[in-house]
Amino acid sequence: MGRSKKSGLAKTRAKSIALAATVFLIPALLLIAVYIIYPIIDTFLISGYKWNGISSNRTFIGLENWMNLIKDKLFWSAFGHNLVVMVFSILLQIPIGMMLATFLDAGGKKFNLFKTIWFLPYLMSSVAIAFLFTYALATNGGLFSALGTLIKGQKVTVDLLGKSPNALFAVIGVMAWQFTPFYMVYFIAGYGNIDTTVYEAAVIDGATRVDYIRYIAIPLLGPIFKTACTMSLIGSLRYFDLIWNMTQGGPVGSTELMATYMYKLSFQQFNMGYGSCVAAGMFILITVIALLFQKVFVVKEDY
Amino acid sequence: MKKKFWAVTLGLAMTAASLAGCAGAAPADGGAAPAEPAAAEATEAAAETGGAKATDGKNLPELTTEDMTIVLWDIATEDPTKTIQEGAVARFMADYPNIHVEQVHQQNDNYKQQLVVAMSSGQCPDMYISWGGGPMAEYHNSGFADDITDLYNTYDHPDFIEAAIAQGSYKGQILGIPFGGMSGCDVFYNKTIFAEQGIEVPQTLDELEAACEKLKAAGYTPFSLANGSKWTGSMYYMYLVARHSGNDEFDAAYTQENGGSFTSDAFIFAGDKIQDWVKKGYFPEGTNSMTTDDGQDRQLLYDGSCAMMLHGSWQARSMAADNQEWYDENIGVFRWPVDTEAEAKGVPQNVEVGTAIGNCFNFNAQGDQDKLNAMYVLATQYYNDDTYNEEQMASNTIPSINGFEKLVTEPNMKIITDVFFDASNVQLWYDQYLPASVTEVHKDSMTALFGLEKTAKEIGEDQDAAMKAALAEQ
Amino acid sequence: MxxxxxxxxxxxxxxxxxxxxxxxxxxxxxxxxxxxxxxxxxxSFRKQFDMLAQGVFHLPDPWYFANYTEVVENGFFGYFFRSVIVVAVCLVLMLIISSFAAYPLSRMQFKLRGLIYAGIVAMMSVPMHVTLIPIFKMTTDIGLYDSLGALVGPYVTFALPMSVFILTAFMMTIPKEIEESAEIDGCNRFNNFFTMILPLSKSGLSTLAIYNGVSMWNEFAFANTLLQTPSHKTLPLALGQFKGEHSLDIPMILAVLTLSVLPMIILFIVFQDKLVKGMMAGAVKG
CATH class of the missing domain: 1.20.5 (Single alpha-helices involved in coiled-coils or other helix-helix interfaces)
Known part of the structure; x- marks a missing residue:
C-alpha cells in the first residue's frame, strides 16, 4: 500500500485511507482518552503540589517534587531493581516460552497434555502464587533448603526471601514461572499464523525440522518476537502485583519497585503529591525505554 | 475463623449477661465503676416488651425523626466479626427505623487505599473504622474526623478504659469511639516442651535467657518469629525498650527534644540484645523471609520446632481456631519478663505493649449535628452494648471497657487481660503510633536489625533522621 | 545418491x-x-492446623472436604456468575475495539500512524494505580458506582493498548496479497476487514482472549474500588470473606482459588486447538 504514485488517484486513495483509519481508530482512542490519558494528565498536575491525597488544601510547590525525585536514592534504587527484573524477565520468559512453543508446534496435538499443564501457572492468581512460593522458598522447610540438604548431606539453610540480593532474584524466578506460559501461548499462536504450505514446501525441498525452525519459522516470527520483548519490558517496568503480595518491597527495600514505592507514598504515607510525581517519572522512564527499544530493535515494516 | 469460634464460648456469654449495664449506662463523667446489674436488667426487660428502645431512659441526644442515611465503613468481611457488627447495626435500625445505616465491609488489605480514594473524591463515608495514631491525625487535619469531645462529655457512653479513649484522641480532642476490643502482647509458649525440659516460666530477662539456652541445648529454636512482616520483630524491640526505660525514652525520641533519640540507652540496649540473641540462634533461621500472615510463625510452634512466640493476643484466637484441642493442651502465656537492672533504678516494669482499642470509629458528619448525634448513639449504645460485648467475649476479644477483665475465665486470656489491665501505661505499637513515613523506616530497621545488617546505633540514627524529617513536615 | x-x-x-x-x-x-x-x-482439602503442623508440601492427611461446602454456601456461584458476565462482555468489546484499531495501524499508511502507534506504546506504560482516583470519581459521577457496569470501561480500556499492540504485530504477518486480491474483486475496506483480516487474525485474537480473559478474571484493584455491596461483587473479592484483620483461612482461600481456576482450565482445554491450527493455509488456497 505504501507504493502509491503521485497521481490524482493516489491522493483520493490517501484521503479514503485517512477516513477509514479514523473510523477504525475512534472507539479505541476515545476510551483511552477518558480512562488513561485524563488520569495521567491529572497525575502530572498533582505532581506539582504538596498534598496528602485527601485534604481539600493542596499547596502548589512547582518543581520541588521533581527536584526531590531526581535526588531520591530510594526511587533510583527501585528503578535499578526494575531494570534487573526487566533484563532477567526478557532473558528467561521469552526464550523458555519460545522453546516450549517450538516443542509443542513440532509435536502437534499429541502434546496437548503438556500444553495444558504448562499453561497452569498463568491461570493461578497472584495471591495463591505468593502464598505457595513463600513456603516453597522458605528457609525452614522450603524446597531449596531441602534440596541443599539432600545434596550436601548435612543441614543446609537457604535464605532466599530474607536477604538482599537473593530476594530480588527469587521474585524474578517466580515471575518467570508465572509469565512464561503466556509467552508460550503467544508463540504457539505465532507459529499458527505461519502458512502451513511454507512448511510443506520446505519439507519437499528436503529441509529438516531444525532447518525449518532456524531458517524459516524464526525469521517469520520476527515481529511477534519483538512485540513479546516489548511486552515483557513494559510489564516488568511497571510490575506490582506479585511483589506486593510476596515481599511488599522488603527486606529493607531490596525488592522495592517503582510501582510499590509509588503505591506506599500515595496510599499509605499520605504523600500523594510526591507519589504522583514518582508515578509520572515512572511513566516517562518506561515510555522512553519502550520507544527506544522500538526504534533500535524493531525494524520498520515494509508496506 | 468461621463457625468454630462459636464453639469457643469459654462460658462467657452467661457471665457477661450479669455484668450487663457496664456497656450502656455508665455515667458521663467516666472512670466510675460499672452500673448496678439490676438497673441493666430492667433496661433489658424494657427492651423486650417491644416498642421501647434500648436507649430509653438514658442521657443521650434526641435523634432526628426524619429520614437519614449513614454510610458506615468497617473491615468486618469475615465471621464472627461480620455477624457481630451487622447485629449492632440491625438493633440500631430496629430502634430507629427512620435512620438507614448503609454498612459497607471493606477488605482490610486495601482499606487505607479505599479511604484515600473515597476522601479525595469527596465520597468519604460518614463513619469509618480507623486505628488511631498517625493516620487518624491525617484524617482529622483534612477535615474528615469530627471532634466529639463535647458529645462524649455530655452524654452517656460505656465506661471505656482511659487508654482506649486516649488512643482515639488527638491533641486532647476525642475523635474515636472504640469498638474492637483490646489487644495485649505477650509470650505464648509450649507448656509441653517447657515441662519436658523442666523450665519454669521466666520472670526476669536473665531467666528468659537461661530458658533459651536450655531450649537451644535441647535442639529447639527458642522463639518463633516471622519477621518478614517487620512489626513482629518490632514487638521484641518495643518490649526491651519499655522494660528498660518505661515510656520515657520512647516519648523523648518521639519529640526528638531534650536529647531524646532512638540512639538513647534503652534503644541501644534493645538492639544489642536482639542481635546477641540472633547470633545465639534464639530466632529461626531466615526469620526475615517469613510472614506472619501466611502463618509461618504459628507453623513453627505447631510442628514443635520453636517453643515460644511473642505476639499480639489475637494469636490466642487464631491458634484456638486452628485447633482448639492442641491449643488447650500445649499453649500457655506469660508476660514479657522484668528487666531487673532497670527495676533496681526504679523504672516501672508494667508498661505493656499493645493497643487499648483494636480499632475505633471516626465520624465525618460535615457539620450535620443530627447525623453526628445518630452516629454517636450507634457507636456507643449499639456497638458496645451487652449483646455486642457478649459476642465479642465469646470470640476471645476483650472489650476496652472497665469491668470486663473480671469476666475472663479462660486461663490464657485471663493472663493476657490481667497483664493489660494492670499496666501503668500501654505503649501503642510503634508502627501505628509513629507518623507513616517513620513507620516505614522503623519497619525496615527491624529487618536490618534481625538480619544483622545494621547495628542498634545505625538503625537508631535512621529512625532519628526520619522522625526529624516528619516533625519538620508538621 | x-x-x-x-x-x-x-x-x-x-x-x-x-x-x-x-x-x-x-x-x-x-x-x-x-x-x-x-x-x-x-x-484446599486440609484444615489450616493440619496444613501448618504437617507442612504445606505434604499430602492431605486426612482429606477434608468441608472447605468446599463452606465456600459454596458463602455465595460462590453468585460471585462466579457475575465474573462470567463481566469477563464475557468486556472481552467481546475489547476484542472488537482493539482489532478495529489494529487494522489501520498494521495495514494502512497514513500521516499520524507512527505517532498513534507510539502513543499506544506510551499508554501501556501508565501505572495502573494513578487511575484509581479519577476513575472512581468518574464512576460515581455517572452513577455506575457499585454496579457491574462500572468495571466495563476500565477493564476494556486497560486491555486496549497491549491488545492493539499485539494485534498490530499479528496483522502485519498476514500477506498483503490477500487484501490486494480482494480489492481487485471490488471489496471495500470494511468488507475486507470482516471477511479477510479478522478471520485471519484468529490466532492473535485467541491469544489476546486468553491473556486478557485471565487478567480480567483475576482483577482485584478496580473491582475492590468500584463495587461495595456483596451481592454485586466479583469472584476475586470473594476471598475477603476468609480474611480478617489478623486472620487468614488459607485452605479456604485456596479452595476459592481452585474453584475459580477450574473453568479457565476447561476453557483452555476446549479452545487450545484454535491456537495451533494454521488457518492461513485454507485462506490462501481458497
Missing part, C-alpha cells in the same frame, strides 16, 4: 537425540509447573 542416504541416517539419529533431550526437558518443566498447582489444590 548414497551420500544422501548416509546423511539421512545421520540426520535421523540426530533427530532422535534431539527429541530425547526435548522430552527430558519437557518433563522437567512439567514438574516445575505442575507442583505448585497441585499443592494449591491439595492444600
Amino acid at each position: 548414497k551420500e544422501r542416504e548416509v546423511d539421512y541416517a545421520k540426520e535421523k539419529r540426530k533427530s532422535i537425540i534431539a527429541w530425547a533431550f526435548a522430552i527430558f526437558f519437557a518433563v522437567v518443566w512439567l514438574v516445575i509447573t505442575l507442583t505448585p498447582f497441585a499443592f494449591m489444590v491439595m492444600n
Whole structure:
C-alpha cells in the first residue's frame, strides 16, 4: 500500500485511507482518552503540589517534587531493581516460552497434555502464587533448603526471601514461572499464523525440522518476537502485583519497585503529591525505554 | 475463623449477661465503676416488651425523626466479626427505623487505599473504622474526623478504659469511639516442651535467657518469629525498650527534644540484645523471609520446632481456631519478663505493649449535628452494648471497657487481660503510633536489625533522621 | 545418491537425540509447573492446623472436604456468575475495539500512524494505580458506582493498548496479497476487514482472549474500588470473606482459588486447538 504514485488517484486513495483509519481508530482512542490519558494528565498536575491525597488544601510547590525525585536514592534504587527484573524477565520468559512453543508446534496435538499443564501457572492468581512460593522458598522447610540438604548431606539453610540480593532474584524466578506460559501461548499462536504450505514446501525441498525452525519459522516470527520483548519490558517496568503480595518491597527495600514505592507514598504515607510525581517519572522512564527499544530493535515494516 | 469460634464460648456469654449495664449506662463523667446489674436488667426487660428502645431512659441526644442515611465503613468481611457488627447495626435500625445505616465491609488489605480514594473524591463515608495514631491525625487535619469531645462529655457512653479513649484522641480532642476490643502482647509458649525440659516460666530477662539456652541445648529454636512482616520483630524491640526505660525514652525520641533519640540507652540496649540473641540462634533461621500472615510463625510452634512466640493476643484466637484441642493442651502465656537492672533504678516494669482499642470509629458528619448525634448513639449504645460485648467475649476479644477483665475465665486470656489491665501505661505499637513515613523506616530497621545488617546505633540514627524529617513536615 | 542416504541416517539419529533431550526437558518443566498447582489444590482439602503442623508440601492427611461446602454456601456461584458476565462482555468489546484499531495501524499508511502507534506504546506504560482516583470519581459521577457496569470501561480500556499492540504485530504477518486480491474483486475496506483480516487474525485474537480473559478474571484493584455491596461483587473479592484483620483461612482461600481456576482450565482445554491450527493455509488456497 505504501507504493502509491503521485497521481490524482493516489491522493483520493490517501484521503479514503485517512477516513477509514479514523473510523477504525475512534472507539479505541476515545476510551483511552477518558480512562488513561485524563488520569495521567491529572497525575502530572498533582505532581506539582504538596498534598496528602485527601485534604481539600493542596499547596502548589512547582518543581520541588521533581527536584526531590531526581535526588531520591530510594526511587533510583527501585528503578535499578526494575531494570534487573526487566533484563532477567526478557532473558528467561521469552526464550523458555519460545522453546516450549517450538516443542509443542513440532509435536502437534499429541502434546496437548503438556500444553495444558504448562499453561497452569498463568491461570493461578497472584495471591495463591505468593502464598505457595513463600513456603516453597522458605528457609525452614522450603524446597531449596531441602534440596541443599539432600545434596550436601548435612543441614543446609537457604535464605532466599530474607536477604538482599537473593530476594530480588527469587521474585524474578517466580515471575518467570508465572509469565512464561503466556509467552508460550503467544508463540504457539505465532507459529499458527505461519502458512502451513511454507512448511510443506520446505519439507519437499528436503529441509529438516531444525532447518525449518532456524531458517524459516524464526525469521517469520520476527515481529511477534519483538512485540513479546516489548511486552515483557513494559510489564516488568511497571510490575506490582506479585511483589506486593510476596515481599511488599522488603527486606529493607531490596525488592522495592517503582510501582510499590509509588503505591506506599500515595496510599499509605499520605504523600500523594510526591507519589504522583514518582508515578509520572515512572511513566516517562518506561515510555522512553519502550520507544527506544522500538526504534533500535524493531525494524520498520515494509508496506 | 468461621463457625468454630462459636464453639469457643469459654462460658462467657452467661457471665457477661450479669455484668450487663457496664456497656450502656455508665455515667458521663467516666472512670466510675460499672452500673448496678439490676438497673441493666430492667433496661433489658424494657427492651423486650417491644416498642421501647434500648436507649430509653438514658442521657443521650434526641435523634432526628426524619429520614437519614449513614454510610458506615468497617473491615468486618469475615465471621464472627461480620455477624457481630451487622447485629449492632440491625438493633440500631430496629430502634430507629427512620435512620438507614448503609454498612459497607471493606477488605482490610486495601482499606487505607479505599479511604484515600473515597476522601479525595469527596465520597468519604460518614463513619469509618480507623486505628488511631498517625493516620487518624491525617484524617482529622483534612477535615474528615469530627471532634466529639463535647458529645462524649455530655452524654452517656460505656465506661471505656482511659487508654482506649486516649488512643482515639488527638491533641486532647476525642475523635474515636472504640469498638474492637483490646489487644495485649505477650509470650505464648509450649507448656509441653517447657515441662519436658523442666523450665519454669521466666520472670526476669536473665531467666528468659537461661530458658533459651536450655531450649537451644535441647535442639529447639527458642522463639518463633516471622519477621518478614517487620512489626513482629518490632514487638521484641518495643518490649526491651519499655522494660528498660518505661515510656520515657520512647516519648523523648518521639519529640526528638531534650536529647531524646532512638540512639538513647534503652534503644541501644534493645538492639544489642536482639542481635546477641540472633547470633545465639534464639530466632529461626531466615526469620526475615517469613510472614506472619501466611502463618509461618504459628507453623513453627505447631510442628514443635520453636517453643515460644511473642505476639499480639489475637494469636490466642487464631491458634484456638486452628485447633482448639492442641491449643488447650500445649499453649500457655506469660508476660514479657522484668528487666531487673532497670527495676533496681526504679523504672516501672508494667508498661505493656499493645493497643487499648483494636480499632475505633471516626465520624465525618460535615457539620450535620443530627447525623453526628445518630452516629454517636450507634457507636456507643449499639456497638458496645451487652449483646455486642457478649459476642465479642465469646470470640476471645476483650472489650476496652472497665469491668470486663473480671469476666475472663479462660486461663490464657485471663493472663493476657490481667497483664493489660494492670499496666501503668500501654505503649501503642510503634508502627501505628509513629507518623507513616517513620513507620516505614522503623519497619525496615527491624529487618536490618534481625538480619544483622545494621547495628542498634545505625538503625537508631535512621529512625532519628526520619522522625526529624516528619516533625519538620508538621 | 548414497551420500544422501548416509546423511539421512545421520540426520535421523540426530533427530532422535534431539527429541530425547526435548522430552527430558519437557518433563522437567512439567514438574516445575505442575507442583505448585497441585499443592494449591491439595492444600484446599486440609484444615489450616493440619496444613501448618504437617507442612504445606505434604499430602492431605486426612482429606477434608468441608472447605468446599463452606465456600459454596458463602455465595460462590453468585460471585462466579457475575465474573462470567463481566469477563464475557468486556472481552467481546475489547476484542472488537482493539482489532478495529489494529487494522489501520498494521495495514494502512497514513500521516499520524507512527505517532498513534507510539502513543499506544506510551499508554501501556501508565501505572495502573494513578487511575484509581479519577476513575472512581468518574464512576460515581455517572452513577455506575457499585454496579457491574462500572468495571466495563476500565477493564476494556486497560486491555486496549497491549491488545492493539499485539494485534498490530499479528496483522502485519498476514500477506498483503490477500487484501490486494480482494480489492481487485471490488471489496471495500470494511468488507475486507470482516471477511479477510479478522478471520485471519484468529490466532492473535485467541491469544489476546486468553491473556486478557485471565487478567480480567483475576482483577482485584478496580473491582475492590468500584463495587461495595456483596451481592454485586466479583469472584476475586470473594476471598475477603476468609480474611480478617489478623486472620487468614488459607485452605479456604485456596479452595476459592481452585474453584475459580477450574473453568479457565476447561476453557483452555476446549479452545487450545484454535491456537495451533494454521488457518492461513485454507485462506490462501481458497
